[in-house]
Amino acid sequence: MAKYIFVTGGVVSSLGKGLTSAALGCLLEARGLKVGIQKLDPYINVDPGTMSPYEHGEVYVTDDGAETDLDLGHYERFTNTPLNKLSNFTTGSIYDSVIRKEREGGYLGKTVQVVPHITDAIKACVLKMAEQDLDVVITEIGGTVGDIESLPFLEAIRQFGLEQGRDRVMYMHLTLLPYLRAIGEVKTKPTQHSVGKLREIGILPDVLVYRTEVSVDESVRKKISLFCNIPLDAVFEEKDVDHSIYELPLVLQRQGVDDLVLKRLQISPKKESDLSAWENLVERIITQKCEDVTIGIVGKYIELHDAYKSIYEALDHAGIDSGAKVSLKKIEAEEVERDGAEKFLRDVDAVLVPGGFGSRGIEGMISAAQYARENAIPYFGICLGLQIAVIEFARNKCRMNDANSTEFDKSCQVPVIDLMAEQQDVTDKGGTMRLGAYPCRIKKGTLAFDCYGEEDISERHRHRWELNNKYLEVLEANGMVPSGINPESNLVEIVEVPEHPWYMGVQFHPEFKSKPIKPHGVFNNFVKAALARKRNTKNPNEQSAPSSAVTENGE
Ligand code: GLN
Numbered sequence: 001m002a003k004y005i006f007v008t009g010g011v012v013s014s015l016g017k018g019l020t021s022a023a024l025g026c027l028l029e030a031r032g033l034k035v036g037i038q039k040l041d042p043y044i045n046v047d048p049g050t051m052s053p054y055e056h057g058e059v060y061v062t063d064d065g066a067e068t069d070l071d072l073g074h075y076e077r078f079t080n081t082p083l084n085k086l087s088n089f090t091t092g093s094i095y096d097s098v099i100r101k102e103r104e105g106g107y108l109g110k111t112v113q114v115v116p117h118i119t120d121a122i123k124a125c126v127l128k129m130a131e132q133d134l135d136v137v138i139t140e141i142g143g144t145v146g147d148i149e150s151l152p153f154l155e156a157i158r159q160f161g162l163e164q165g166r167d168r169v170m171y172m173h174l175t176l177l178p179y180l181r182a183i184g185e186v187k188t189k190p191t192q193h194s195v196g197k198l199r200e201i202g203i204l205p206d207v208l209v210y211r212t213e214v215s216v217d218e219s220v221r222k223k224i225s226l227f228c229n230i231p232l233d234a235v236f237e238e239k240d241v242d243h244s245i246y247e248l249p250l251v252l253q254r255q256g257v258d259d260l261v262l263k264r265l266q267i268s269p270k271k272e273s274d275l276s277a278w279e280n281l282v283e284r285i286i287t288q289k290c291e292d293v294t295i296g297i298v299g300k301y302i303e304l305h306d307a308y309k310s311i312y313e314a315l316d317h318a319g320i321d322s323g324a325k326v327s328l329k330k331i332e333a334e335e336v337e338r339d340g341a342e343k344f345l346r347d348v349d350a351v352l353v354p355g356g357f358g359s360r361g362i363e364g365m366i367s368a369a370q371y372a373r374e375n376a377i378p379y380f381g382i383c384l385g386l387q388i389a390v391i392e393f394a395r396n397k398c399r400m401n402d403a404n405s406t407e408f409d410k411s412c413q414v415p416v417i418d419l420m421a422e423q424q425d426v427t428d429k430g431g432t433m434r435l436g437a438y439p440c441r442i443k444k445g446t447l448a449f450d451c452y453g454e455e456d457i458s459e460r461h462r463h464r465w466e467l468n469n470k471y472l473e474v475l476e477a478n479g480m481v482p483s484g485i486n487p488e489s490n491l492v493e494i495v496e497v498p499e500h501p502w503y504m505g506v507q508f509h510p511e512f513k514s515k516p517i518k519p520h521g522v523f524n525n526f527v528k529a530a531l532a533r534k535r536n537t538k539n540p541n542e543q544s545a546p547s548s549a550v551t552e553n554g555e
Pocket of ligand 1: 354358382384
C-alpha cells in the first residue's frame with residue numbers, strides 16, 4: 001500500500017517546492033522505491049493550456065497529452081516517475097468534475113459543498129494516483145499557505161492524514177528565512193507564522209525545509225524546531241545552490257532527508273542509496289573546462305525565463321554533456337522585425353526559434369531563420385520554429401512569395417502551413433490540439449538520424465497547424481528534406497536542409513524529454529554544431545556588436 005507525502009509552501013511563492021518535491025522523489029527512487037509525483041494547483045483554469053506563457057510560464061505536456069504545470073518538467077528531469085493525466089489537477093478541474101456529477105444527479109439530491117464534496121474529489125485525485133502500483137506518492141500543493149485559494153486543498157490533505165492513518169501520511173513544509181543584510185541576520189518569524197497557519201487548519205508539519213541565502217547556525221535550527229514544534233532532526237536547510245539546481249538531491253541527502261522520510265513512514269528501502277549518476281553530473285558541472293557558446297533564442301515570450309523553461313534546461317543539459325557553457329541571447333522577435341536580423345544575430349553561434357501561438361513577431365522569426373540559413377548559422381526550430389523555417393524556405397528559396405501559415409493569414413494564397421481537416425472548425429480552446437506522444441519514423445542517412453541513432457522514435461506534440469503535404473514536392477525539389485514522418489498520418493514531423501551545416505525544424509517538443517543525466521540527442525547535436533560554428537568562424541570577437549537583447553548565462 002502506498003505511503004503519502006504532501007509538500008506545502010509558506011511565506012512567499014516561487015520557493016522551489018517543485019524542485020524540492022522532484023529532488024525528494026529522486027532520493028526515494030535511489031532507494032529502489034516506485035515514486036509518483038503530482039501537483040494540485042489552486043487556480044480556476046481547468047488546466048494551464050489556455051493561459052498565456054506570461055501568466056504561468058511554459059505548459060508542460062505529458063506523453064498522454066495532459067497540458068500541465070511546468071513543475072512537472074522538474075519531476076521528469078529528476079526522476080523516472082510516470083507522469084500522466086493524474087499528475088496535475090487544478091481547482092478548475094476538480095470543480096468541473098464535481099459540477100458535472102451534480103448535473104448528472106450523482107449527489108442524490110444533496111446540497112453540494114466544499115466540505116465534503118470538493119475535499120472528497122481532491123482526496124480522490126491523490127488516491128487515483130496511488131492506484132498505479134506506487135510505493136510513495138508525493139503531492140505538491142501549489143500556492144502559499146494562507147492564500148484563500150489553497151484552503152480546500154489543505155483541508156483535504158488534513159482529512160487524508162486522519163483517514164489513511166498518520167503513519168502512512170506525512171507533511172513537508174517549505175518556507176523562507178529572509179536574510180536582513182543590514183544586521184547580517186536571518187529571520188525565523190515568517191516561518192513560525194506560516195507553520196502556525198498550517199496548525200490552525202489542523203496540519204502539524206513532520207518536516208520543515210527552510211530556503212535561505214546564507215547557511216545558518218545550529219541555534220537558528222533549534223529555534224525553528226522549538227517555535228514550530230518540529231523535531232530538530234526534521235528541520236532541513238536548503239541554501240541557494242552554488243552551481244546548479246541539480247545539486248539539490250545531494251544537498252538533501254547529505255542531511256539525511258531520505259532516511260528521515262523512510263523512518264517516519266516506516267518504509268524499508270529496497271537498496272542502499274545510489275546517487276553516483278548525480279554525483280558525477282555535479283562533479284562535471286563544477287570542474288569541467290567549458291568553451292563558451294552563444295545561442296540566440298528568437299521568441300515572442302522572451303522576457304519571461306519560465307516561458308521556455310524546458311528548452312533552457314535541455315540546452316543546459318546538452319552544454320554539460322558537450323563541454324560547452326551555453327549562454328542564451330534572448331531576442332524579442334518583434335525587435336528583429338523592426339531592426340532586422342543582422343543586428344541581433346551576427347554575434348551568435350546558433351539560432352533557436354521556440355514554440356508559440358498567434359501572429360505577433362512572426363515576420364521577425366522568419367527573417368531570423370532566413371539570416372541563419374543564408375549565413376550557415378545552425379538553426380533549430382521547435383514546433384512554431386519548424387513552421388517558420390518552412391515558410392521562410394518556401395518564400396525565399398522556392399520563390400513562393402505569398403507562402404504563409406493560415407494561423408497568421410487565414411486567406412493566404414500559398415498555405416504551406418495549414419490546419420488538418422479535423423482542426424478546421426474547433427471552437428473550444430481547451431485540450432483541442434494535437435497533444436501528447438506521437439510516433440515518428442526517421443529516414444536513415446539524415447541529420448535527424450544522426451541525432452536519434454534510431455528509426456522509430458516518439459515525441460510529444462502541442463499544436464494545431466501542420467506542414468501542408470501539398471507543398472512537399474516543391475520544398476523537396478528545392479533542397480528541404482522531410483527527414484521524420486508520422487507513419488500513421490503521413491504528417492511531416494522533421495525537416496532539414498542538407499546543404500546547410502545544421503538546419504532542422506521539428507514539429508514536436510523534444511525539450512520535454514531531456515534530462516540532466518540523459519541529455520536529448522537533438523539538443524546535444526545542436527550545441528555541438530554551435531561549438532563547431534564558433535571554432536570555424538574566424539575572429540569571433542570582432543563580430544560582437546552591442547544590441548538591445550539580453551545575454552545571460554544558461555542557468
Ligand atoms: N501555433 C502553432 C500551432 O498551433 C505552433 C504551436 C507551438 O509552437 N506549440 O500549430
